Amino acid sequence: xxxxxxxxxxxxxxxxxxxxxxxxxxxxxxxxxxxxxxxxxxxxxxxxxxxxxxxxxxxxxxxxxxxxxxxxxxxxxxxxxxxxxxxxxxxxxxxxxxxxxxxxxxxxxxxxxxxxxxxxxxxxxxxxxxxxxxxxxxxxxxxxxxxxxxxxxxxxxxxxxxxxxxxxxxxxxxxxxxxxxxxxxxxxxxxxxxxxxxxxxxxxxxxxxx
Amino acid sequence: xxxxxxxxxxxxxxxxxxxxxxxxxxxxxxxxxxxxxxxxxxxxxxxxxxxxxxxxxxxxxxxxxxxxxxxxxxxxxxxxxxxxxxxxxxxxxxxxxxxxxxxxxxxxxxxxxxxxxxxxxxxxxxxxxxxxxxxxxxxxxxxxxxxxxxxxxxxxxxxxxxxxxxxxxxxxxxxxxxxxxxxxxxxxxxxxxxxxxxxxxxxxxxxxxx
DNA sequence: GTCTATAGAAGGATAGAC
DNA sequence: GTCTATCCTTCTATAGAC
Numbered sequence: 001x002x003x004x005x006x007x008x009x010x011x012x013x014x015x016x017x018x019x020x021x022x023x024x025x026x027x028x029x030x031x032x033x034x035x036x037x038x039x040x041x042x043x044x045x046x047x048x049x050x051x052x053x054x055x056x057x058x059x060x061x062x063x064x065x066x067x068x069x070x071x072x073x074x075x076x077x078x079x080x081x082x083x084x085x086x087x088x089x090x091x092x093x094x095x096x097x098x099x100x101x102x103x104x105x106x107x108x109x110x111x112x113x114x115x116x117x118x119x120x121x122x123x124x125x126x127x128x129x130x131x132x133x134x135x136x137x138x139x140x141x142x143x144x145x146x147x148x149x150x151x152x153x154x155x156x157x158x159x160x161x162x163x164x165x166x167x168x169x170x171x172x173x174x175x176x177x178x179x180x181x182x183x184x185x186x187x188x189x190x191x192x193x194x195x196x197x198x199x200x201x202x203x204x205x206x207x208x209x210x
Numbered sequence: 211x212x213x214x215x216x217x218x219x220x221x222x223x224x225x226x227x228x229x230x231x232x233x234x235x236x237x238x239x240x241x242x243x244x245x246x247x248x249x250x251x252x253x254x255x256x257x258x259x260x261x262x263x264x265x266x267x268x269x270x271x272x273x274x275x276x277x278x279x280x281x282x283x284x285x286x287x288x289x290x291x292x293x294x295x296x297x298x299x300x301x302x303x304x305x306x307x308x309x310x311x312x313x314x315x316x317x318x319x320x321x322x323x324x325x326x327x328x329x330x331x332x333x334x335x336x337x338x339x340x341x342x343x344x345x346x347x348x349x350x351x352x353x354x355x356x357x358x359x360x361x362x363x364x365x366x367x368x369x370x371x372x373x374x375x376x377x378x379x380x381x382x383x384x385x386x387x388x389x390x391x392x393x394x395x396x397x398x399x400x401x402x403x404x405x406x407x408x409x410x411x412x413x414x415x416x417x418x419x420x
Numbered sequence: 421g422t423c424t425a426t427a428g429a430a431g432g433a434t435a436g437a438c
Numbered sequence: 439g440t441c442t443a444t445c446c447t448t449c450t451a452t453a454g455a456c
Contacts, residue, residue, distance in 0.1 A: 015421080030331055033243025036449060047423050052451065054421095111331075118328030120392040121240055121321075127391030135387070159408075166412055169383040174375040177345070181337030182330040202376055205416040225439080246431060257441050262433065264439095 016054045018044040024065045028111035032062055032119050062119075066126065069112045070133035089154050089208075090200055097171050097196035100138075104172065105179050105187050113180065139164055150209075157207045166206075170199040226264045228254040234275045238321035242272055242329050272329075276336065279322050280343035286313055299364050299418075300410055307381050307406035310348075314382065315389050315397050323390060349374055360419075367417045376416075380409040 022044035026035045037058055041048045055061040103109055120127045143164040149155040157163035175187050175195055187195075232254035236245045247268055251258045265271040313319055330337045353374040359365040367373035385397050385405055 013421085031243070031328060033241070034332060037451080038449075048450090049424085049452080050422055058450070114327050114330060117324050117390055118241060120324060120390075122244060124392060128393050131388065131391050131393055139384070162408055165384040166380045166409070169379040169381070169387075170376045171379070172382075173379040174349070177379075178341065180327055180330075181341050182334060183338050183341055198372055199376070202412075202416040206412040223439085247433080248431075258432090259434075259442080260440050268432070 011054070013054075015044070015046050015050055019046060019051055019054060019061070020065065020068070023061055024069070027062060027065055028069075028108065028115050031115055032058075032122070059123075063123075066112075066116065066130060067133070070130055073109075073112075073134035074137050087154075089149065090204060093167075093200045093203065094196050096142075097167075097199055098193055100168070101171055101175065101192050101196055104176050105192065107186070110179055139168065142168070154209055155207055156209045163203075163207055167199065167203050170202060171195065173199070221264070223264075225254070225256050225260055229256060229261055229264060229271070230275065230278070233271055234279070237272060237275050238279070238318065238325050241325055242268075242332070269333075273333075276322075276326065276340065277343075280340055283319075283322075283344035284347050297364075299359065300414060303377075303410045303413065304406050306352075307377075307409055308403055310378070311381055311385065311402050311406055314386050315402065317396070320389055349378065352378070364419055365417055366419045373413075373417055377409065377413050380412060381406065383409070 019040065023035075023040045026040060026043060037048055037051060040061075041051045044051070051061075055064065116126060116130045143160045146155060146157045146160040146163050150157045150160065155163075173195060175191065178184060179187065229250065233245075233250045236250060236253060247258055247261060250271075251261045254261070261271075265274065326336060326340045353370045356365060356367045356370040356373050360367045360370065365373075383405060385401065388394060389397065
C-alpha cells in the first residue's frame, strides 16, 4: 500500500461520496479480501471505470476508508474528553468509562477494529496509522487528564500511562474481547454500565488520593 | 463453513501433515483471503489434486487448522494453571501473569488471534468455537482458582468472574493491544515482567484478603 | 466524468491417467 | 493416493466512446 497516511479528502463529488459510503460499509462488514470492486461499484450505483477515476486502486480506496474512520474515532474521543468535568472523581470516571465502552462496543467500531487487525499482515503500516489516529490519541488525552487530577491531589497515579492502560484494559475486559469475536448477543446498557462501575471501583481502590 | 466443530484429525499420512503444516503457517501469517490453494500445495510439496483429496474445500482446511490451534491453546493454558502452586499469592499471581502474557504476545498466538478475529465475519461460528476452546477455558480455570483462594481466605474476590476479567484485562493492557496491531518491536521480557508486576499490584490492592 | 465492454491474471475446484 | 493439465469463475484494472 502506497501513501497510507497521505490521503486526500478534499474532493466531495456525489459519486465519490457514494463510493466511499458503499465501500466503507462493505469493507468493515465483510473485510478487505471478501469485497470486490464490482460489488462496490454496484452498491454505489456507479461504474467500475468511475470508481477507478476517483481511486487509483483497491488499496488506495481501502486506505481512504480507514483513514477517515480513524478521524471519526478521534472526533468521538475528543468529544468524550471534553464532556467530562466536575469534582466527583468517581462520577466523572464512571461516566467516561460508560461512554468509552459504549463507543468500543458499537457495531461499527468493532467492525473497524476487526478489519484493521485483519489487514495488519497485508498492510504493515496500517496498525500504526490506526492506533496513532484513534486509540492512541484517546489514551493520550486520558493520560493527561489522570496526570492533572494527580497534580491537584484528586488522584494518586504516579505513573499515569500505566494507570490509563490498566483502566482501559479493565474496561474492555471480557465484553470487548467477546464482542470482537462476535460471540453472543450485543452487550446491554446494564452490562456496560455495570462494567464501568466495577472498573472504577477497582481502579479507585488502587489510585485514590485518600 | 460446514461442520467447524466436527473436524477429523485421525488421518496422519505424511502428505496430509505436510499440507496442514504449510497451510497453518500460511493462514496465520497472511490470513485466509490472501492464501491460495495453489500456494499451499506448492509449499507443502504436493499437487492441488492431492490437497483436495484430503480436504474437501478451502473452508474445511481452514477449519481444521483453527480447530487444532485451539487445542494447542488449551494445552498451553492447562499447563499454565497446573504449574501454579504455593502460598504466596503475590508470587503465584505474578508468575502466572508473566506466563500468560508471554503466551499472549508470542508471534504465533498473535497471528492466530488476528486471523480468527479477521474471519469472524465470514465464518460466524468461528469466534465462539475459538473462545470456548481457548481463552474461555483459560479464564474458567483462573476463575475457579480465584474462587478457591477466596474460599480459604487468601483473597477477597466476591465475584470471581469479574475479578478474573479485570486481572486479564489489565494484563493484556496496552502491550497486547499494540501487538495485535503489529506496532513497534516485540515486547521485551522486562516489559512483560513489569506489566505482570504492575497488574498484580493493582489487583491485590482491590482484592487482597487483608 | 461517466459509461460499456473487455483484457489479462489468478483463484477454487475437477477430470482422467497411473 | 497422487499426479498433470485444465475448466470455469471471479477478480483487478483499463481501453475507448460520449
